[in-house]
Amino acid sequence: MRVAIAEDSVLLREGVARLLAESGMDVVAQCGDAEQLLAELGSEPVDVVVVDIRLPPTHSDEGLRAALEIRARFPSTGVLVLSQYVELGLAMKLLADSAEGVGYLLKDRISDVKEFLAAVRRVAAGGSAIDPIIVSTLLSRRRTDDPLERLTRREREVLDLMAQGNSNQGIADKLVLTLRAVEKYVSSIFTKLQLPATGTESRRVLAVLLFLRN
Amino acid sequence: MASSALPAGVDRREARAPPRATRSSVIAIAGVGGAGVSFALAVAGEGVGVEMGEPLVLAILTACLTLSYVLCGLLAWRHRPASRFGSLMIAAGFINFASTLVWATRDVPYTLGQALDLLPPVLFLHVFLAFPDGRLRGRSVQGLVAASYVTAIALELVRMHFGDFGPRNLLEGHANPATAETVRQVQLTLVSVFCLAGVGVLASRRRQAGRPLRRSLALLIDAFAFSLVMLAFLFVSSAFDGPWVAQIRWATFVTLALAPIVFLTGLLQARLARSALGDLVVELRADLAPSDLRDALARALRDPSLDLAYWLPEFDTYADVDGRPLDLSDLGRSRVTTLIDRNGEPVAALLHDTSLQDEPELLAAATAAAGIAVENGRLQAELRARLDELRGSRARLIDAGQKERQRLERDLHDGAQQRLIALSLDLSLLEERLAGDSEATTSLDRAKREIAISLEELRDVAHGLHPAVLTGHGLQVALESVAARASVPVRLTVKLDGRLQERLEVAAYYVVSESLVNIAKHAHATSATIDVARANGHVVVEIVDDGIGGADTERGSGLRGLADRVEALGGRLRVWTPHGGGTRVKAEIPCV
Numbered sequence: 001m002r003v004a005i006a007e008d009s010v011l012l013r014e015g016v017a018r019l020l021a022e023s024g025m026d027v028v029a030q031c032g033d034a035e036q037l038l039a040e041l042g043s044e045p046v047d048v049v050v051v052d053i054r055l056p057p058t059h060s061d062e063g064l065r066a067a068l069e070i071r072a073r074f075p076s077t078g079v080l081v082l083s084q085y086v087e088l089g090l091a092m093k094l095l096a097d098s099a100e101g102v103g104y105l106l107k108d109r110i111s112d113v114k115e116f117l118a119a120v121r122r123v124a125a126g127g128s129a130i131d132p133i134i135v136s137t138l139l140s141r142r143r144t145d146d147p148l149e150r151l152t153r154r155e156r157e158v159l160d161l162m163a164q165g166n167s168n169q170g171i172a173d174k175l176v177l178t179l180r181a182v183e184k185y186v187s188s189i190f191t192k193l194q195l196p197a198t199g200t201e202s203r204r205v206l207a208v209l210l211f212l213r214n
Numbered sequence: 215m216a217s218s219a220l221p222a223g224v225d226r227r228e229a230r231a232p233p234r235a236t237r238s239s240v241i242a243i244a245g246v247g248g249a250g251v252s253f254a255l256a257v258a259g260e261g262v263g264v265e266m267g268e269p270l271v272l273a274i275l276t277a278c279l280t281l282s283y284v285l286c287g288l289l290a291w292r293h294r295p296a297s298r299f300g301s302l303m304i305a306a307g308f309i310n311f312a313s314t315l316v317w318a319t320r321d322v323p324y325t326l327g328q329a330l331d332l333l334p335p336v337l338f339l340h341v342f343l344a345f346p347d348g349r350l351r352g353r354s355v356q357g358l359v360a361a362s363y364v365t366a367i368a369l370e371l372v373r374m375h376f377g378d379f380g381p382r383n384l385l386e387g388h389a390n391p392a393t394a395e396t397v398r399q400v401q402l403t404l405v406s407v408f409c410l411a412g413v414g415v416l417a418s419r420r421r422q423a424g425r426p427l428r429r430s431l432a433l434l435i436d437a438f439a440f441s442l443v444m445l446a447f448l449f450v451s452s453a454f455d456g457p458w459v460a461q462i463r464w465a466t467f468v469t470l471a472l473a474p475i476v477f478l479t480g481l482l483q484a485r486l487a488r489s490a491l492g493d494l495v496v497e498l499r500a501d502l503a504p505s506d507l508r509d510a511l512a513r514a515l516r517d518p519s520l521d522l523a524y525w526l527p528e529f530d531t532y533a534d535v536d537g538r539p540l541d542l543s544d545l546g547r548s549r550v551t552t553l554i555d556r557n558g559e560p561v562a563a564l565l566h567d568t569s570l571q572d573e574p575e576l577l578a579a580a581t582a583a584a585g586i587a588v589e590n591g592r593l594q595a596e597l598r599a600r601l602d603e604l605r606g607s608r609a610r611l612i613d614a615g616q617k618e619r620q621r622l623e624r625d626l627h628d629g630a631q632q633r634l635i636a637l638s639l640d641l642s643l644l645e646e647r648l649a650g651d652s653e654a655t656t657s658l659d660r661a662k663r664e665i666a667i668s669l670e671e672l673r674d675v676a677h678g679l680h681p682a683v684l685t686g687h688g689l690q691v692a693l694e695s696v697a698a699r700a701s702v703p704v705r706l707t708v709k710l711d712g713r714l715q716e717r718l719e720v721a722a723y724y725v726v727s728e729s730l731v732n733i734a735k736h737a738h739a740t741s742a743t744i745d746v747a748r749a750n751g752h753v754v755v756e757i758v759d760d761g762i763g764g765a766d767t768e769r770g771s772g773l774r775g776l777a778d779r780v781e782a783l784g785g786r787l788r789v790w791t792p793h794g795g796g797t798r799v800k801a802e803i804p805c806v
Contacts, residue, residue: 011633012632015636015643018643022643054627054682054686060687061687084635084673085673085682087691087695089683089687089692090683108635110642111635111662111665111666113639113642141699142702
């Protein structure tokens with residue numbers, strides 16, 4: 001698997017590169033800014049990029065703009081955005097109309113090595129990785145007539161993991177359930193929230209997030 | 215209170231006394247006598263050419279013309295002894311009389327009259343161009359008048375040398391009527407051209423003023439210009455023997471005789487201005503607001519273009535009534551500046567039309583009457599200027615604080631936060647390597663958890679210092695999380711096309727987040743709406759809840775701090791919070 005990294009802190013950039021390399025990935029580019037990253041992508045195909053949202057020169061929205069541009073120009077390349085703050089508004093901007101091959105995680109998550117590597121692989125394969133803070137913000141959001149109150153505690157746990165981008169197998173592993181049980185919970189959730197059943201796992205991520213947001 | 219003139223734009227004329235009574239009487243009697251002689255010569259008609267038309271009409275018009283200039287000139291002289299304009303008019307009147315001696319039957323007066331034949335129109339041109347102080351301004355205008363004098367006198371003498379004027383002409387040399395006729399045509403054409411050039415000069419003066427002229431002045435300049443056009447027309451007609459020359463001459467005489475009357479009307483109006491001064495005093499008694507003082511002065515001085523500038527010594531500048539600095543050198547272009555001072559200290563400056571210089575009494579009286587009001591206006595201007603300065607310094611303080619917070623947030627982000635994350639990552643890699651040693655991995659795990667907690671705390675501190683998402687991504691994105699985390703369901707509507715100035719975004723952000731904190735703490739609300747929009751050059755932020763209302767707007771609610779922040783940007787924060795009726799917070803901040 002071929003990975004490119006854009007991060008202006010050398011310490012972190014090299015740490016992440018080492019981590020990814022040690023886990024058997026091929027780190028083909030380490031860039032200090034968005035411009036360099038886009039140039040690298042133009043010259044050789046990459047499965048996934050790991051990009052900091054705050055990049056030189058102004059440290060404002062360069063990382064996000066680069067991520068959106070990569071999504072538009074290289075649809076087969078997964079984009080995992082890292083940030084020291086996660087914001088609902090940014091997540092929605094990043095996902096726009098598809099959660100396919102998109103990740104948005106708090107930078108701290110890097111140190112949970114297993115989870116982080118799983119997220120990188122998932123995004124590279126066209127799946128999604130949404131930070132738990134985003135999902136919990138959405139889940140805890142106050143609503144009048146809250147449809148989430150109709151869900152059982154277990155169903156809420158499943159919904160949480162589903163919205164983060166986990167596959168049914170991933171959810172089953174985390175909650176120590178059988179795959180069949182997870183599938184049952186998922187279909188029950190969709191019925192209770194009156195959501196139309198969707199095909200792929202990344203499509204259901206967007207559907208659930210949009211549902212929770214409104 | 216005294217008024218004195220600034221060196222720039224004002225010429226200090228030497229004081230000249232008005233004519234003594236005996237001298238005035240002599241001039242008046244001479245004028246009447248001259249007019250009588252012209253009248254008699256014309257009526258006798260012996261020396262009057264047929265081309266002059268009906269002798270009686272000519273007699274009346276000529277006499278009127280002489281009288282008009284002599285008598286009006288005399289009045290002007292008495293009224294404005296500082297100006298040479300009056301004496302110039304008197305001279306024009308007498309020269310007009312002298313030129314009528316051409317109708318005499320004796321040699322000497324005839325020759326004199328003929329020599330002076332074309333001088334009166336040139337003097338009229340001189341008078342018109344020398345308004346208002348009797349001086350010709352500018353080289354080109356002086357050259358124009360000088361050329362006119364040479365044309366009128368020198369060419370006349372040449373003409374008389376060659377001309378066939380009969381036995382009365384004492385200056386006849388070699389009679390050559392053809393040459394004389396050519397000289398006559400050249401002479402008359404030249405004088406016509408000079409008159410039209412004079413019209414051009416008057417027109418450019420009108421344009422130069424660049425702002426509404428005082429009415430009497432505009433009328434006078436128009437009367438002068440019209441007279442010059444008539445003169446030019448008359449000379450062209452008579453040079454080339456056009457029809458109706460006699461009638462054109464009469465009309466020209468009437469126009470010329472009316473010009474001094476228009477001038478006199480202006481003078482009398484200045485007298486009447488005393489009653490306008492009376493109005494000013496009444497208005498001032500009625501506690502005139504400083505902002506209306508300029509208008510009252512403009513009315514009293516009949517100068518709609520008038521400007522009033524207050525001197526603010528503390529700021530070392532002139533300013534308008536709202537304390538905004540004014541540049542006098544810019545405002546004073548083609549106008550005159552009159553300083554108003556009190557005990558030798560400048561208080562204000564009046565920028566007015568040049569023609570007011572001819573009414574120094576009026577100017578002095580008006581500024582004296584407005585004394586206290588001007589002082590009041592100056593104090594108000596000073597107060598406003600100080601308020602502006604204060605507002606500016608408050609905004610700068612808040613800006614500086616904001617910049618410092620932003621810098622700290624950046625430092626945390628680039629420094630401690632990055633290092634802690636990198637450290638945590640190192641520990642994780644170490645943990646993998648020591649996978650067999652359960653004691654070591656447990657300690658490492660504990661260390662990582664500590665780091666995670668530190669990072670979380672640091673993130674909260676950084677966010678409290680400055681919400682970085684605001685700088686990077688704007689109000690809409692930043693408010694989305696704020697609304698999502700609110701204690702009640704929130705409907706958020708942001709209608710902004712593009713980004714706002716950063717200080718506005720920060721203020722709007724804090725208005726929303728602080729209001730939501732208040733709602734959570736005090737409002738007992740079940741829902742809230744947030745609207746952010748741009749309207750009439752302002753960003754308008756409105757937060758409405760359906761809670762119990764009755765919020766304390768002074769203590770504990772943070773509303774005071776919000777109001778400070780909003781007002782420092784020149785905006786306004788209003789709170790409606792009736793008991794049992796919910797709370798509405800509305801901030802309006804001007805987009806600069």
